[in-house]
Amino acid sequence: MEVLAFLIPIALFLGGLGLAAFFWALKHRQYEDPEGDSQRILNDDWDDRPKP
Amino acid sequence: MDAALNPRTSACPACAAVPAAMEAAEVPKDARLLLSLPTVHCAACIGTVERALARHPGVRSARVNLTLKRVSVDAEPEVTAAALIERLGREGYEAHELDAGVLSMTETDRQGRDLLMRVGVAGFAMMNIMILSVAVWAGAADATRDMFHLISALIAIPTVAFAGQPFFRSALGALRAGRLNMDGPIALALVLTVAISLYETLKSGHHAYFEAVLMLTFFLLIGRYLDHRARALARSAAQELAALEVPRAILLNDGAETTVPVAQLAVGDLVLVRPGGRVPVDGIVTAGRSEVDRSLLTGETLPVVTAEGAQLSAGEVNLTGPLTVRVTAAGRDSSLHRMADLVAAAESARNRYTTLADRAARAYAPTIPLLSLGAFAAWMWISGGDLRLSVNVAIATLIITCPCALGLAVPAVVTAASGRLFRKGLLIKDGTALERLAEVDTVVFDKTGTLTMGTPVPDNLDTQPEQALRVALALAEASSHPLARALATALRARGLRPAQVADLREAPGYGVQGTWQGREVKLGRAGWVGATHCATTGAYLSLGDETRSFTFTDALRPGAEEVVQALRAQGKAVWLISGDVTAAVEAMAQRLGIEHWQANALPQDKAARIAALQDQGHRVLMVGDGLNDTVALSAAHVSISPASALDAARAASDMVLLGRDIAPIADAVRMAKVSVRRIRQNFWQSGLYNAVFVPVALLGFCTPLWAALAMSLSSITVSLNALRLR
Numbered sequence A: 001m002e003v004l005a006f007l008i009p010i011a012l013f014l015g016g017l018g019l020a021a022f023f024w025a026l027k028h029r030q031y032e033d034p035e036g037d038s039q040r041i042l043n044d045d046w047d048d049r050p051k052p
Numbered sequence B: 001m002d003a004a005l006n007p008r009t010s011a012c013p014a015c016a017a018v019p020a021a022m023e024a025a026e027v028p029k030d031a032r033l034l035l036s037l038p039t040v041h042c043a044a045c046i047g048t049v050e051r052a053l054a055r056h057p058g059v060r061s062a063r064v065n066l067t068l069k070r071v072s073v074d075a076e077p078e079v080t081a082a083a084l085i086e087r088l089g090r091e092g093y094e095a096h097e098l099d100a101g102v103l104s105m106t107e108t109d110r111q112g113r114d115l116l117m118r119v120g121v122a123g124f125a126m127m128n129i130m131i132l133s134v135a136v137w138a139g140a141a142d143a144t145r146d147m148f149h150l151i152s153a154l155i156a157i158p159t160v161a162f163a164g165q166p167f168f169r170s171a172l173g174a175l176r177a178g179r180l181n182m183d184g185p186i187a188l189a190l191v192l193t194v195a196i197s198l199y200e201t202l203k204s205g206h207h208a209y210f211e212a213v214l215m216l217t218f219f220l221l222i223g224r225y226l227d228h229r230a231r232a233l234a235r236s237a238a239q240e241l242a243a244l245e246v247p248r249a250i251l252l253n254d255g256a257e258t259t260v261p262v263a264q265l266a267v268g269d270l271v272l273v274r275p276g277g278r279v280p281v282d283g284i285v286t287a288g289r290s291e292v293d294r295s296l297l298t299g300e301t302l303p304v305v306t307a308e309g310a311q312l313s314a315g316e317v318n319l320t321g322p323l324t325v326r327v328t329a330a331g332r333d334s335s336l337h338r339m340a341d342l343v344a345a346a347e348s349a350r351n352r353y354t355t356l357a358d359r360a361a362r363a364y365a366p367t368i369p370l371l372s373l374g375a376f377a378a379w380m381w382i383s384g385g386d387l388r389l390s391v392n393v394a395i396a397t398l399i400i401t402c403p404c405a406l407g408l409a410v411p412a413v414v415t416a417a418s419g420r421l422f423r424k425g426l427l428i429k430d431g432t433a434l435e436r437l438a439e440v441d442t443v444v445f446d447k448t449g450t451l452t453m454g455t456p457v458p459d460n461l462d463t464q465p466e467q468a469l470r471v472a473l474a475l476a477e478a479s480s481h482p483l484a485r486a487l488a489t490a491l492r493a494r495g496l497r498p499a500q501v502a503d504l505r506e507a508p509g510y511g512v513q514g515t516w517q518g519r520e521v522k523l524g525r526a527g528w529v530g531a532t533h534c535a536t537t538g539a540y541l542s543l544g545d546e547t548r549s550f551t552f553t554d555a556l557r558p559g560a561e562e563v564v565q566a567l568r569a570q571g572k573a574v575w576l577i578s579g580d581v582t583a584a585v586e587a588m589a590q591r592l593g594i595e596h597w598q599a600n601a602l603p604q605d606k607a608a609r610i611a612a613l614q615d616q617g618h619r620v621l622m623v624g625d626g627l628n629d630t631v632a633l634s635a636a637h638v639s640i641s642p643a644s645a646l647d648a649a650r651a652a653s654d655m656v657l658l659g660r661d662i663a664p665i666a667d668a669v670r671m672a673k674v675s676v677r678r679i680r681q682n683f684w685q686s687g688l689y690n691a692v693f694v695p696v697a698l699l700g701f702c703t704p705l706w707a708a709l710a711m712s713l714s715s716i717t718v719s720l721n722a723l724r725l726r
Helices: A004-027 A034-040 B013-017 B019-025 B043-055 B081-091 B102-137 B142-163 B165-176 B183-202 B210-240 B335-350 B356-364 B367-382 B387-401 B404-424 B433-438 B447-451 B466-476 B482-493 B560-569 B582-592 B603-615 B627-635 B647-652 B664-698 B704-723
Strands: B031-036 B059-065 B070-075 B096-098 B248-253 B256-261 B270-273 B282-287 B290-293 B304-306 B323-329 B426-428 B442-445 B452-458 B502-507 B511-516 B519-524 B538-542 B547-556 B573-577 B596-598 B620-623 B638-642 B655-657
Touching: A004 B102, A004 B142, A034 B043, B031 B081, B043 B059, B043 B070, B043 B081, B081 B096, B102 B142, B102 B165, B102 B210, B102 B704, B142 B165, B142 B183, B142 B210, B165 B183, B165 B210, B183 B210, B183 B367, B183 B387, B210 B387, B210 B404, B210 B704, B356 B367, B356 B404, B356 B664, B367 B387, B367 B664, B387 B664, B387 B704, B404 B426, B404 B433, B404 B664, B404 B704, B426 B664, B433 B638, B433 B664, B442 B447, B442 B603, B447 B452, B447 B582, B447 B638, B452 B482, B466 B482, B466 B511, B466 B519, B466 B538, B466 B547, B482 B538, B482 B547, B560 B573, B560 B582, B560 B664, B573 B582, B573 B603, B582 B596, B603 B620, B603 B627, B620 B627, B627 B638, B627 B647, B638 B647, B655 B664, B664 B704
Parallel strands: B442 B573, B442 B620, B573 B596, B620 B638, B638 B655
Antiparallel strands: B031 B070, B031 B096, B059 B070, B248 B256, B248 B270, B270 B323, B282 B323, B290 B304, B426 B655, B452 B547, B502 B511, B511 B519, B519 B538, B538 B547
8 A cells, every 4th residue: 555655746746736737728728719710720811930 | 981981190280281290290100900701611711811911012021710610910110901901802702891999809708718728727726636546446545545635725825726616706796795696505515525525635534535626627618619709709799880970070160070979969050961971860951962872761663853951960971062951959959869768778677588498597596505415414413413424425416516517508509509600600798698599480571771782783783785885884983872882883893884975973862973075974863864763673874875775673682581481381471561652662572472561661660560470479680780670679589690781780689690691590590599599408418417417426336437437427428419409
């Protein structure tokens, strides 16, 4: 059962990582236009180089 | 309109003469324009719109939001929305300007993100606790179980304290006001369950309900977020569609013009109304000759000639010549305001509508604490005073009865339905509109601007020689009269170029004249041009030696025929009530197959007819666009107006049709019926889960596993049922 001493902190850490990623996405307005973003990948405007 | 959109950066009259001084005094701010694009739907649309706007001079960047069907444009200050709308029109996209209303939008946005953050925290905490709980359910015992419970408690307590705040706040607010709302039992359940679970953990008991508490918080917060989003969308729709025009008037003071807010005008003041401007007050014309468009007030299609001594009402639009008006009634006494008062009176009657969710909550809220209190008392008696056992049963009952599915039942359906209707081009402005729309059995249409486009279209161009058409085009482009504008648009659409006409000038109230190949040419009224008057709406052209007449019909709005047919097929009674003359209304009714119609209706007549229908027990849907419809729109059970409608009409209606096509109305009625059926099904489903699981809890068999199962199953089935909506 000693393995729990590692597994539980790891699980908590991963969960916290997910939560941090969610906060980041929320803060950077990633949920502003889900429908548009899913369509924009079909647009080949900036395929050669990234948008400046 | 443009003047109102681009306010002068300096109010000082001297600065206007010295533009350089103005620029030095204040760096002009960038224009941030927001346009609604009801017809964008794919990647190609995004590309076309963004490229077209980026090519427009002065535009720095444009970004389409497909979810909201909007484009936001950063541009130099001189770029106007009208120019961009015209540009998009050439690309084939319909666009309307939106009031940016930035401040209040970010406010609701902030609240939404705050809720979403709590949803996220509750979700992640729930998942982490579930890892530990599964181990406990799988058979972890003794010290391991106690440690897992303890870690769960360490995660759950701060999470509930943070994520549960919306419920605690709302419950406290209701309690302070002496009421019990749905959040009262929820907050009670959250606090009590955490407290008891913590006590059990410390006493190394078998059951702790931490995962159930977080699951409850998570699902309820999702419902709360959907509800908030639907309401924020409705609110922002109302803001977007709110008046673009600042109500201002040009006051004449000993010949000097000053622009003042309409509220400052007094009876007896002289006001100048320029061509194209809206009459701000009721008054009498003291100088000038023009034509006024009263279609928004009365529904008349044709402009009325106005000269000295004529009576004008606020809200009419001056078309051809400048008018000086002596104010006879301003502010609260003007006809525009009296209309607004009638609207307010009619609206307050409608606000008493109780939704299905209200009724369910009112019936359900008291049963939760009563049931668990009953369970507690019964088990105290059965077990002979075993406090710990009784409290545990009571808590299990509390958790099981907590209405997570009930909290999702309405918002999930409303979100799905309004999303689908939005894709069809209908914006829901009022949260209860969907439920009210489902009850409708009679539909009343206005004619001008609703079933028709409200713009005349020439219908005999094919019979005219090309030269006459080119002269007509040159003359028509010099006027802002609706018939002239319609003629010019139709001729341009045929690819014609204007003839060389010199000395163009407009004779207000009569028409336009000029010189072409040494001859005097005129376009305007029959008498002035020297032509014989024909029976229908017409404009007349004189080429010096011969005269020609152009006849007009009002173009039917796309989808008008389909919507009437579809509504009749659904078994609704369809009415046509218009302020226009009998012949025009009758012809329209016959063309569309509408059996009931009424012509020459004043605004009060429309409202009275709707009231009479409702007194007979009918539920009326009113579709209208004019100021003369506003009272009827607010008196009806539910109302829809097109985006081209006057702001007062849009403000008075529950839904707004974004596109030009009117056909989505029939879909909306059908969709509303299906949605309400889904909401009822959802109530039954969540009721069924309670009926099954509450006895289990009351008998004391409910373990945390049962609670978690019941809660997630009911919430997920309710959400899936909402998504079934087509």
